[in-house]
Structures are given as C-alpha cells and as structure tokens.
Amino acid sequence: MDDISERKQTEKGLLENAERFHDLINSLPQVIYETDALGTFSFVNDSVFQVFGFTRDDITGITNIEQLIESEDRVEIKEHMIQMMQSGEAGSFEYTAIRKDGNTFPIQIYAAPIIKGKNAGGIRGIISDISKQKKSEIALKELLEKSLQISEMKSNLITFASHELKTPLVPIMGWSELIENSLKKGKSLDKMINLGDIESITRSAKKLSKIIDNFLDVGRIQSNRMELHKNEQSTADLMERAIESVTPLAKTFNITIHNDLQNQSLYIDGFRIEEVFTNILSNAIKYSPPKSNVWITSERLEGIYIVSIRDQGEGFTSEQLQDVWHPFSTSYLVKSDSPFPGTGVGLYLSKSIVELHDGKIEISSAGRKQGSTIKITLPSTHPRPTEGYWFKLIILGEGSVGKSSLVRNFSEKHFDDDYLPTLGANVLVKEMNLVFNREKVKVSLAIWDIAGQEEFRLIAPAYHAGAAGAFLVGDLTRLSSFNALSAWRHELSKDLNKDIPIILLANKCDLSHQIEGLYLEKLASQLGAFNVFKTSALTGENVQLAFQLIAEKMLENSQNQEKSK
The missing domain is CATH 1.10.287.130 (Signal transduction histidine kinase, dimerisation/phosphotransfer (DHp) domain)
Structure with missing residues (x-):
C-alpha cells in the first residue's frame, strides 16, 4: 500500500509539473514549436494564435511550418532545416511570415535539431515577431543618415x-x-x-x-516654428513685386524677363510666396549667361495653379538634382566659378514654404549648361478659415472618476477638494488659441461634463447630440470604472451617426494604482480612442495636453470636411 501511495504521489507530482510546464509554455509571447523531419508540427503553443491571428478552428488546417512562411522564403526555410539536421547544430534565421489576414511581417526563428540516437528526427524552435525591432532598426538607420x-x-x-x-x-x-x-x-x-x-x-x-x-x-x-499668415493674394501682384526686386540685377547682365503669368487669386501667405518667386528669379538671373532670357508662365488645372520659371543658365546634372534641395550641399560647389556662388538656402526655403502651403515644387534640367525649369504648384481651392471654430466636447464616465475636476483644472488650473456630484450636465465654454497648419486659429470648446449616475443615463442622447469629440474617463483606483466605459461608448455610437475623435483618460494617476499601461492601450483600441493619457486633476499631469490634442483633432476633422465639400 505504501508503494502504491508513493507511486500515486509521484504521479500526481509529475502531473502537476507537466501542467505547470504547459502553462509556462503557453504564457510565453513567442511561438514554441516542434516539427518532424518534414516540417510537420508535432507541438505548438497557444502564442501561435496571437502572433499569426488564427483561431483554434483555423489552426487545424495548419500542419506544416512552411504554411506560416511567405512563399518566397519557403525554399530557404526548407534548406535551413535540412542543414541543421545534417550538421546537428542550432541556427538563427529571419523570414517573412504571413498572418491569417494575408498581411506579412518579419520573424526570427531560433531552432535546433531534435537528436534521437545519432540522427536528427525533427526541429524544435522559437518564433519571435520582430516587427518592432525592424522598425527600430529602420528608425535608427534614418537617424544615422540624418545625423551624417x-x-x-x-x-x-x-x-x-x-x-x-x-x-x-x-x-x-x-x-x-x-x-x-x-x-x-x-x-x-x-x-x-x-x-x-x-x-x-x-x-x-x-x-x-x-x-x-x-x-x-x-x-x-x-524646428517647425515657421508660421504662415494667409489671406487672399493676387499672384500677378506678387510676381510683379518679385520682378521689380530683381530688375537691377537683370539689367546688370542684360537678361530679359518675359512675364506671361495669368493672374490667380490664392489664399496664401503673400510675403512668403513673393519670397519664393524672388528667390527663384534671383537664381535664374545669377546663373544665366549675359544676354539670355528668363520665362515666366502659368497654367490653371482643377484645384491647382502652376507657375513655371525657365532659364538658360548653368543647369544641373541628374546627380546634382538629387540633393539640389539641401542647403549647403555639394551641388552648389560646381557653381563656384560664378560671380554669385550660393548656398542653396534660397531653394531650400522656397521648397519648405511651398510645402507648408500644401503645394509642391519641382526642378528639371537637361544637364549642365542646358538651363533649368522650376514648377511651383499651389492649391487654388484651399478652405478659408472662419473667424473661429466652435466645438462641442463631451466628457463621459462613471460618477466620482474626476470628470468635473479635470474640467476645472483645464479651465482654472485649480483643484477643489470639495466634491459635489454633477447633476445632469455642467457646460463650460473655454477659448483656446492653437497653431494649426502653421496658422493661428481660435477655437471655442463647449465642454459638457455629463453626470455619471445611472438615473441620468436616460437623457444622455440629448447631451450627446452635436458632439465633435469625447473624453472617456476612468478612475485608476477602480478597475470597474474602466469596465463600464464600453457601455458609455456603445450609447455614444448609437446616438451619433458619425465618427468623432475620442481620447481615453485614466484619471487619478497621482494615487496608488495597479492598472498597467498595456491594459489601457488595449482598452483604448477597443473603445476606438486614438490616444490614451494618464491624468491627474490634482497635479495637472497631462490635462492641458489632452485638451489641446482633442481640440487639434476636432479642428483637423472640421477642415477635412470643408475640403471635401
């Protein structure tokens, strides 16, 4: 009897260890797998569902590791498996994998042969999604190139x-x-x-x-600090002033400017666009031989206005055109024999100014001594701003999560210890001055702080109407307050027939709490929130930033709607 009891106890211990090992394997974020010599799976942990997007029903059709790999890499993974089983050595390899939805992503497999006796009978390995690593490598490479x-x-x-x-x-x-x-x-x-x-x-x-x-x-x-001051401008007036400013230089070298520009009224920063015209005309004159010509033409197409300036000057080779927009580049060293050696700053500024106007600028040249043509394309149907923008922002969440305190901190930079529950809704109008698309814009926020008590939920549709943006607020000391946000979000979607920008606010971050950022990010995604902030109405942490970001997003949506009309 003692032997049987001891065996039973041993078997129970082994079973518990096996279960513990099984749970450990399935809790790892990497895919752990084993295959036979042909690549057919004999084991795979539960992470395969998360990494590759399969369900348990789907996975029954996935029998071989090659089915998880993009077709172009399947020959390579087969060769690597053969190589490992023949050599008996482990290896690390990178492939392009394919998810259930057809999207591809980079993976790294560390694998080793399963040795049975003297021969390898299969492969045991770990599959890691290295998408973030690859993005970091690309960002690091771009940073290095930019630094150089x-x-x-x-x-x-x-x-x-x-x-x-x-x-x-x-x-x-x-x-x-x-x-x-x-x-x-x-x-x-x-x-x-x-x-x-x-x-x-x-x-x-x-x-x-x-x-x-x-x-x-x-x-x-x-440093993204250049601001535009736009209003209605006549392109003919701007070009005439630009020509006037370069006329003395043109006369010095007996260069004739032919101005065939068609006038167009544009909503632009007149000072900056005149600066663009002047820079390009100045370059055309400086680098053209005496007694040559500069031609100015224009054309109107649907929604755009194009200005072309062509000269008979130095021109550029195809290699020089690649970095002609970079200030102080070597493209300008070739012009050192000119009486006007330049830095390229004028062209760089011109390109940046045009792009700030949502336009584009292009330069073409048949080669050295063949002249150049610069085309400036500007939008002719840019929406005009009103005197200001007015948006309704609603703040939703259970009672006592700190919605009113957040509003008070935003409007008065103040925290009140005396808590009084909101009845129905409190409305506050707060003006903000934003810099949006390089323009100063006045925005008025009508902030509706909606009561979180259950008895007020029936009248919520009236408060939701006309909302242009929303905060969903939870209390970091109460997990239940975040669980309840799905119902608030559902009611909002039901009452509005449009998508609005939403930010998830995890309030009271100044207090001790156990809710992690990963949970909040996942919840934000489920709620359709484009961002999430941990906030404190007491210290003001992230409060101003959250209000500014939601205001900018509502303004962006409004301007996009104006463009589409």
Whole structure:
C-alpha cells in the first residue's frame, strides 16, 4: 500500500509539473514549436494564435511550418532545416511570415535539431515577431543618415557662410574705415562721399540682413516654428513685386524677363510666396549667361495653379538634382566659378514654404549648361478659415472618476477638494488659441461634463447630440470604472451617426494604482480612442495636453470636411 501511495504521489507530482510546464509554455509571447523531419508540427503553443491571428478552428488546417512562411522564403526555410539536421547544430534565421489576414511581417526563428540516437528526427524552435525591432532598426538607420547629413551640412555651412557673410561686409568695412580715417584727419566727408556711395553701403547692409534672415528661417523650418499668415493674394501682384526686386540685377547682365503669368487669386501667405518667386528669379538671373532670357508662365488645372520659371543658365546634372534641395550641399560647389556662388538656402526655403502651403515644387534640367525649369504648384481651392471654430466636447464616465475636476483644472488650473456630484450636465465654454497648419486659429470648446449616475443615463442622447469629440474617463483606483466605459461608448455610437475623435483618460494617476499601461492601450483600441493619457486633476499631469490634442483633432476633422465639400 505504501508503494502504491508513493507511486500515486509521484504521479500526481509529475502531473502537476507537466501542467505547470504547459502553462509556462503557453504564457510565453513567442511561438514554441516542434516539427518532424518534414516540417510537420508535432507541438505548438497557444502564442501561435496571437502572433499569426488564427483561431483554434483555423489552426487545424495548419500542419506544416512552411504554411506560416511567405512563399518566397519557403525554399530557404526548407534548406535551413535540412542543414541543421545534417550538421546537428542550432541556427538563427529571419523570414517573412504571413498572418491569417494575408498581411506579412518579419520573424526570427531560433531552432535546433531534435537528436534521437545519432540522427536528427525533427526541429524544435522559437518564433519571435520582430516587427518592432525592424522598425527600430529602420528608425535608427534614418537617424544615422540624418545625423551624417547634418554633420556634412554643418561643415558646408561654415564654408559657405564665411563667404556669404564676408562678401557684403567688405564694402561696409571699407567705407567705415575710410570715413573713420577721414574724420580723424579732419577731412570733410562732403567731398569724399556721394549718394551713390551711401546707396552701396545700404545695399550691402540689406544683403547682409537678408542672408542672416535666411539662416534664421532655416532654423525656424527645421524646428517647425515657421508660421504662415494667409489671406487672399493676387499672384500677378506678387510676381510683379518679385520682378521689380530683381530688375537691377537683370539689367546688370542684360537678361530679359518675359512675364506671361495669368493672374490667380490664392489664399496664401503673400510675403512668403513673393519670397519664393524672388528667390527663384534671383537664381535664374545669377546663373544665366549675359544676354539670355528668363520665362515666366502659368497654367490653371482643377484645384491647382502652376507657375513655371525657365532659364538658360548653368543647369544641373541628374546627380546634382538629387540633393539640389539641401542647403549647403555639394551641388552648389560646381557653381563656384560664378560671380554669385550660393548656398542653396534660397531653394531650400522656397521648397519648405511651398510645402507648408500644401503645394509642391519641382526642378528639371537637361544637364549642365542646358538651363533649368522650376514648377511651383499651389492649391487654388484651399478652405478659408472662419473667424473661429466652435466645438462641442463631451466628457463621459462613471460618477466620482474626476470628470468635473479635470474640467476645472483645464479651465482654472485649480483643484477643489470639495466634491459635489454633477447633476445632469455642467457646460463650460473655454477659448483656446492653437497653431494649426502653421496658422493661428481660435477655437471655442463647449465642454459638457455629463453626470455619471445611472438615473441620468436616460437623457444622455440629448447631451450627446452635436458632439465633435469625447473624453472617456476612468478612475485608476477602480478597475470597474474602466469596465463600464464600453457601455458609455456603445450609447455614444448609437446616438451619433458619425465618427468623432475620442481620447481615453485614466484619471487619478497621482494615487496608488495597479492598472498597467498595456491594459489601457488595449482598452483604448477597443473603445476606438486614438490616444490614451494618464491624468491627474490634482497635479495637472497631462490635462492641458489632452485638451489641446482633442481640440487639434476636432479642428483637423472640421477642415477635412470643408475640403471635401
């Protein structure tokens, strides 16, 4: 009897260990598998469902590991299996896998042969989804390339800037020294300096100021701080002023400008677009031979207006065209024999300004000494802003999750310890000034703080009507408050016949809580929220940011709707 009891106890222990091992294997995020020598599965853990998107019913049709691999990699995985079984050595390989929905993704398989006696009878391995790793590698590579580009740009900047800044300083310094020495010797300046000399000093000072302004604009663009001030502008007026500003330079080299531009009223930043026209005309003149021509033409197509400026100048090779838009690039070193060596800042600024207007700019050239053509495309049907925007923002969630406190923190940057439950709904109107698409926009938020008590749920449809955005709020100290949000979301979808931007707010993050970020991200996805924030009405953490982000999203939706009309 003792032997039987001991055997039973041993069997029970083994069974418990097996169950524990089984649970451990199935809890791992990687796919653990075994196959026979032909690749047919003999075991696979439950992670295969999550990684590949299969259900238990689907997986019965997946019998071989090759079925999980994209067709182009199947020959390779078969060769690797044969190689491992012949050599008896483990290996690590990367393949492109395919999910149930047909989408592909990168995986890494670490596998080793299953040795039975002297021969390998199959493969045992681990499959890892390396999508995030690959994205990180791509981002790191792009960052490295950008860093190298910035390093090269800085080196070229020193070379170019020293020349660019020094050129206009020469006449300024020369005349300053002459005036200083003459005054020290008691000479009269009337006989030494005339109006033309003063104009020369002024031109040099203006040129120096322009160079500095261009460098500052480059900094504004690269730090996303350049703002546009748009209104209705006549392209003919802008081009005429640009031509007027470059006419002295054109006369110096006897270059003729042919202006055949068709006028078009556009909603643009007139100062910046005139700057674009001036930069391109200036380059066309600087790098064209004497007694040549510059042509300006335009065309109107559906929704767009195109300006073309063609010259008979230096032109570019196909290699130079690849980095012609980068300031201080080597494309401009080839023009060092020109009396006007440049930095490329003008073209870089022109491209950035046009793109900030949702337009595009292109340059083409048949080759060196073959001239260039620059095409500027601008939208002609851009929506005009109103005096401001008004949006209804609703805040939903159970009672006592802190909805009213969040609103108070946003509007007054204040927290009130005295809690009074909201009855029905509180409405607050708060104005915000946003910078959206490089424009200053005034937005008025009508914030509806809707009561969370059950007795007020019947009148919720009236409060939902007209909402342009919503916060779904839960209390980080109460998991049940997050579980209840699905019902709030369902009622909102039922009452509105449109999609609106939603943010999930996990409030009271200043208090001790056990709810993890991974749970919140998954819940946000289920609720259709485009973002999730942990907030604190007490400390103000992420409160202002959440309101700003939802306002920007509502504004973006509104402008997209205006464009589609």
